[in-house]
Structures are given as C-alpha cells and as structure tokens.
Amino acid sequence: MNLKLRRLGIQDYRKTWASMQNVILSKGNEDPDELWLLEHFPVYTLGFGASEDHLLTESNIPVIRSDRGGEVTYHGPGQIVAYFLINLRRKNWGPKRFVNELEASVIDFLKKYNISSSRQSGDPGIYVKDKKISSVGLKIKRGFSYHGLSINIDMDLSPFENINVCGNEGLKVTHLNKFAEVSIDRAIKDFEKTAKERFEGIMSR
Numbered sequence: 452m453n454l455k456l457r458r459l460g461i462q463d464y465r466k467t468w469a470s471m472q473n474v475i476l477s478k479g480n481e482d483p484d485e486l487w488l489l490e491h492f493p494v495y496t497l498g499f500g501a502s503e504d505h506l507l508t509e510s511n512i513p514v515i516r517s518d519r520g521g522e523v524t525y526h527g528p529g530q531i532v533a534y535f536l537i538n539l540r541r542k543n544w545g546p547k548r549f550v551n552e553l554e555a556s557v558i559d560f561l562k563k564y565n566i567s568s569s570r571q572s573g574d575p576g577i578y579v580k581d582k583k584i585s586s587v588g589l590k591i592k593r594g595f596s597y598h599g600l601s602i603n604i605d606m607d608l609s610p611f612e613n614i615n616v617c618g619n620e621g622l623k624v625t626h627l628n629k630f631a632e633v634s635i636d637r638a639i640k641d642f643e644k645t646a647k648e649r650f651e652g653i654m655s656r
Contacts, residue, residue, distance in 0.1 A: 453651060455485045456486050457487045458488050458489070459488065459489035461491065461492060462489045463492060464491050464526060467489065467491070471534060472518075474536060475592055475593065475597050476593075478536070480538065480540075484536060484650070485536040486535055486643070486650070488532070488533055488642070490527075490530060490635065492528070493525070493610065495512055495513070495515070495524070496523070497515070497517065497522070498519050498522055498523075498588060499517065499518050499520070501516070501522040506523060507614055507615065508613045512525075512610055517590075519598040521575070521588035521618075523614045523616070523618065524614070525611050527607065529603075529605045529606030529635050530602065530604060530606050530626075531602040531604055531638060533601070533602070534598060534599040535553065535597070535599040538594060539595065539596055540594030540595075546591060549589070552650070553600050554570055555649065556642075556646050557577045557584075558577060561579070561627070563645070564627065564633065565631070566627070566630050566631065574619065576600075577602075582623045582625035583617065583624045583625070584626065585600055585603070586617060602627070602642065603625065604626055604627045604633065604635050605626060605627065605638075
C-alpha cells in the first residue's frame with residue numbers, strides 16, 4: 452500500500468497534534484497510511500508520563516505535555532519532524548517492531564551522507580558518536596500510530612541545554628550538519644525518499 456505524503460512546512464505543535472488526533476479517529480481499516488513531514492516552531496514537549504524535573508531552567512520556549520510516550524525533548528526550526536500515521540493492526544505489528552523500523556529508516560537516511568549511526572539499548576532513538584541525533588515518541592490508539600520521530604539537521608542546539616534530553620542527565624545532542632552540509636529542504640526530500648522506500652517495501656509484503 453502506498454504511503455500518503457504530506458509536506459507541511461513549519462507548524463505549531465499543538466495544532467498539528469490536534470490534527471493527528473482527528474485524522475486517527477476518522478480512519479477506517481482500508482484508509483492509506485500517512486507520513487507527515489514538517490518542522491515545528493520552538494517548543495519543549497513532555498510525554499504523557501514524563502517528569503517535569505527534567506526541565507532544568509526556565510525559558511521563553513513553550514512547554515506542552517503531549518500524549519506520546521517518552522520524556523522531554525525539544526523541537527525547533529532546522530529539525531525534521533516525521534509523523535507516521537500507520538495502521539499497525541493491519542500489519543500485525545507491535546510497538547517494538549514499529550520503533551525498530553522507524554530507527555532503521557533514520558540509520559538508512561544518515562548513510563546517504565556517509566554517517567555511521569547506531570541504537571542504544573533501552574533508549575529509543577539514534578546516536579552518532581554517543582550523541583543523540585534522532586528521537587522517537589509514539590502514541591497508539593485504535594491500532595493506529597501517530598507522533599513519530601525527529602532528526603536534527605541544521606538547528607540551534609542550545610535549547611537542549613535547558614533539559615535532560617529524553618530524561619537522561621548529561622546526554623548530549625548533535626545534528627547532521629556537524630558531519631555534512633545539507634539544507635533542511637534537501638534533508639526532508641532525502642528522508643521522504645528513504646522512508647517511502649522502506650515502509651512501502653514492507654507494506655507490500
């Protein structure tokens with residue numbers, strides 16, 4: 452089945468979250484899976500069970516508690532946000548399998564720029580040289596997933612210093628442009644191709 456693509460530019464987090472919820476609640480079993488690619492205006496987001504203790508200093512950046520899993524992270528311009536609205540029940544996938552496929556899509560994407568990356572046991576996301584470059588956070592409702600992943604491309608990393616990233620004290624972050632000069636627009640197009648190849652290939656089997 453084809454993956455329906457939506458490129459949305461830069462978006463308000465709360466409005467996009469509400470849109471995802473509305474789409475998921477209206478989806479039927481035969482409706483296509485969707486991939487939304489966008490950036491967010493600066494925002495800290497907390498997972499539904501996340502501790503506010505991981506917010507280390509106050510700032511002017513809004514803080515929103517979401518319904519996704521995971522702890523605190525930061526979204527801002529220059530970061531790919533990829534929301535996967537996928538019918539997991541149709542594929543008979545559990546959360547672990549889905550997270551594995553999301554992480555694999557990021558690893559494949561980074562290989563395009565000759566960047567070697569890896570997982571770390573017990574902490575979803577992707578790392579380059581022990582620094583986090585991609586985070587994963589999901590919600591599953593009615594057998595459908597929403598939310599997804601983020602990949603740091605070419606962004607101001609200083610807001611991450613105000614939090615324990617993903618609840619891990621001392622965890623550092625990085626972005627793609629530490630290793631290769633790539634514009635956010637080019638990166639979005641490249642990730643779109645990588646994700647479509649991976650997920651459409653899986654879905655056709």
